[in-house]
Ligand SMILES: Nc1ncnc2c1ncn2[C@@H]1O[C@H](COP(=O)(O)OP(=O)(O)OP(=O)(O)O)[C@@H](O)[C@H]1O
Ligand SMILES: O=P(O)(O)OC[C@H]1O[C@H](OP(=O)(O)OP(=O)(O)O)[C@H](O)[C@@H]1O
């Protein structure tokens with residue numbers, strides 16, 4: 267179910283899921299005879315979203331599905347063949363289209379598992395292989411990974427605020443298109459929500475589907491009692507009544523009255539839902555009414571423009587909410603509309619095959635200057651499994667005996683690594699020479715992994731307000747190499 271999340275959604279081929287410039291560069295590389303020059307790219311982001319301290323990696327299953335099915339159909343080639351340049355001639359000659367017809371993805375791909383807690387500058391995906399191919403997949407990988415990582419992170423924050431309460435994702439109606447809604451439901455589940463109202467996501471990904479009913483259900487009947495009674499008839503053991511259509515606390519009393527009739531027939535009301543007004547006050551009052559009437563197990567569901575900060579505030583106000591229904595703010599990633607993940611060239615095989623040329627993109631800001639090498643991410647952990655610090659290092663160079671992590675933004679900030687410190691390597695082989703060599707976990711396994719990963723982070727990294735920065739250092743020799751490469755590439759200013 268999880269292994270081909272894209273297939274069938276977009277028929278018949280997704281290989282043109284790219285920016286035109288990837289195809290024009292591919293043509294240029296082919297014309298120059300550079301198509302098979304071995305290259306290494308890293309996909310990473312520069313700052314965690316929502317001014318938070320971490321992100322939850324997501325979208326890899328989509329990326330794998332895309333790469334596995336990368337081939338240009340006759341329709342794709344006909345379309346590319348129809349594109350014209352400024353003077354009206356074909357943009358791409360027939361010989362190049364013939365090349366694309368035979369093209370099969372043959373790169374090595376290493377990636378960090380979905381659900382892993384990740385930080386700025388860490389490659390979530392590393393692609394190594396023929397330059398033309400490794401470049402061609404940039405846009406698809408970014409669009410597939412950026413959005414889901416963003417939403418999984420938002421969901422993890424909402425989970426953090428909700429603690430052990432149930433969280434339902436209700437966002438499809440407000441999502442950025444149906445495809446945004448579908449991948450948002452998947453990523454939200456991965457990041458920690460318990461269920462979705464999105465039935466297509468339930469079918470495609472095996473996410474539990476849950477829900478209540480709308481105000482229109484109440485409005486379609488003469489009065490609330492009639493509406494509740496009718497709903498209970500349809501779902502005698504699975505009813506949650508929406509109580510705020512006319513007057514919330516009156517609605518609660520009517521729900522109690524119908525719940526008594528249900529009980530007399532051997533059924534129990536599952537819950538009530540509050541969707542407006544002061545949710546702290548109303549949930550407390552509703553809890554009192556329900557408890558006094560002998561319904562301590564009827565759950566209180568709340569919805570209405572909720573997000574992690576509001577949940578935190580409602581809890582501080584003593585709200586008695588058991589289940590949080592969250593739509594718009596979760597699936598639109600309020601208030602950060604995009605994760606700024608990038609895909610940068612980091613190494614090119616020397617033309618004479620004598621080793622690597624490591625490449626760098628300079629920027630006015632050091633934070634935006636890329637990191638050269640064929641990178642791996644090593645996570646050091648305490649004996650109890652708490653994440654302590656991550657080290658980026660160049661796998662193409664030998665590691666020194668004594669490892670020192672250097673802050674890429676401030677080389678005076680360093681920490682040495684105890685030789686016996688336990689660690690794991692986060693990037694794992696996914697493709698070798700274009701063949702899938704990795705058994706993808708199920709979505710439920712990735713979700714469980716995310717829960718473990720987030721709990722391995724110190725609360726100071728997880729908090730919403732001014733979180734502590736998790737230490738991600740460059741291995742010292744990589745940092746020195748990068749500094750020297752910056753000096754070599756940057757023109758000397760003269761005064
Ligand atoms: N106790 C509370 N503390 C802080 N914010 C709250 C509290 N109770 C509700 N809210 C939030 O305040 C906002 C109220 O929004 P709004 O005024 O649109 O809703 P409403 O008038 O209650 O509902 P509606 O317009 O759907 O009938 C919502 O985002 C809601 O989640
Ligand atoms: O508020 P969200 O987090 O997006 O959660 C989903 C919302 O969708 C439904 O109503 P809808 O917003 O369609 O109408 P309403 O606000 O008028 O009830 C539901 O009652 C929630 O309010």
Ligand SMILES: O=C(O)c1cccnc1
Pocket residue numbers: 436437463476477478479480539569591593
């Ligand atoms: O099931 C619900 O209560 C629901 C579903 C979608 C949007 N709002 C609420």
Ligand SMILES: [Mg+2]
Pocket residue numbers: 570571
């Ligand atoms: Mg609403």
